Amino acid sequence: VTQVAARTRPREPLSRARVLEAAAALADAEGVDAVTMRRVADDLGVEAMSLYHYVRSKDELFDGLAELVADEILAGSSAVDRPVKGAAWRGVVRDRALAAREVLLRHRWAAGLFESRTAMPAGLLAYYDGIVGVMGSGGFSNDQIHHALHALGSRAVGFSQELFDPGDASSPRAQAAMVEMEPMLPNLVGMLREVAHDDPDSTIGWCDDQLEFEFGLDLVLDGLERVRRGRSGRGS
Amino acid sequence: VTQVAARTRPREPLSRARVLEAAAALADAEGVDAVTMRRVADDLGVEAMSLYHYVRSKDELFDGLAELVADEILAGSSAVDRPVKGAAWRGVVRDRALAAREVLLRHRWAAGLFESRTAMPAGLLAYYDGIVGVMGSGGFSNDQIHHALHALGSRAVGFSQELFDPGDASSPRAQAAMVEMEPMLPNLVGMLREVAHDDPDSTIGWCDDQLEFEFGLDLVLDGLERVRRGRSGRGS
DNA sequence: ACCTGAACACCGTTCAAGT
């Protein structure tokens, strides 16, 4: 796609940063499966083998992509930095999670990348370090914070699996599928029908992802605040 | 691996079920990346092309694997079926989530499969239908149940991303890494040091996955119970 | 009907060779 530019300025030197940026742009545009060594090289107007001077392997290239996005998350969350006393921790953690979410919505392939990599990107570690700091200032014990990070799970970095998305609600095909499934799945279909009825504006799908993300996030944050205040048996 | 058996009984006919079972066994033993058409065929003592009589493509084979595990989850959770009135919903949903977790611990590749597939396996839909039924009997509105499923996310089917697992805690390599990272990540390293100190028995890693899974699950379930009782602004 | 062999278009990666 950018081959014309590459030909016009043919001596722009390759670099690890340029390789990663090209791979990220390709993943944004065509999905993570489109990212092959040969294709990234092609977009850079170069041969596949040239990439190996800046990246040890394809695996390491994906590690680099994960770091790229992790750094964006860290940068985005650093903007949310106000003094934390007591219950104010909640707003800061919430806003940081939502800031992280915005980054991941720009790079939808990144969530899957975080899950598949074994090593945690340095930027993500730094992001977590900030969360730990905020919660510590808020009055949580380290043990409580540790549990809290697990309880938040990927929500802390702005995503949760969209495991439950029935897809396009209003299409004739979906409506027919609902009728067909109703005998097998009476409770589920009944629920979906009512949800769709209550909110006829959500024509694209049944589920407002942003709203549901915030509902789940708030549910966990509220629970953690109760732990912090000692109004729960947990976290002892 | 089972080629000897295949040679001994050379006329055992192929079938979609046998193909899926061979693929699942291979994934259990060597990870999901080892599952290639050629390798599955090899394990069955057959040529790669033969599989295409029972499976449209590799993608459809993975769909089949997801369905296999989903059916196991459904079967395992069906065992948890006691009368539900009011607050008893919580115990049933909890036990079903933990039963689902046991299945996923036997097939560690399945969680990733659920996330990567776009279509939800029929068994998982049936599982969710059961959860909706239980929560409905417990007194939740359909709208509340819908939010609840999103809030539970993958926890409802027994897994959550292990996004935050620092790995082997007690190895000299890890200890050296801690010292090295401390200036950059003071809060995180401080937390981990204290957690490791409080629980010196967890020598394999810092985190007891089962305990953390239950902590997060209970936090969400407690929050949902509060929603059910109307003690929260949410769920209106 | 069920299975196969050869072939095609793709991969990641190695190596020796170019400039």
Next chain:
DNA sequence: ACCTGAACACCGTTCAAGT
């Protein structure tokens, strides 16, 4: 030093052919 071309060992998949 940086990039390349040919080659290797693997993929998923098509197609025509075997039994």
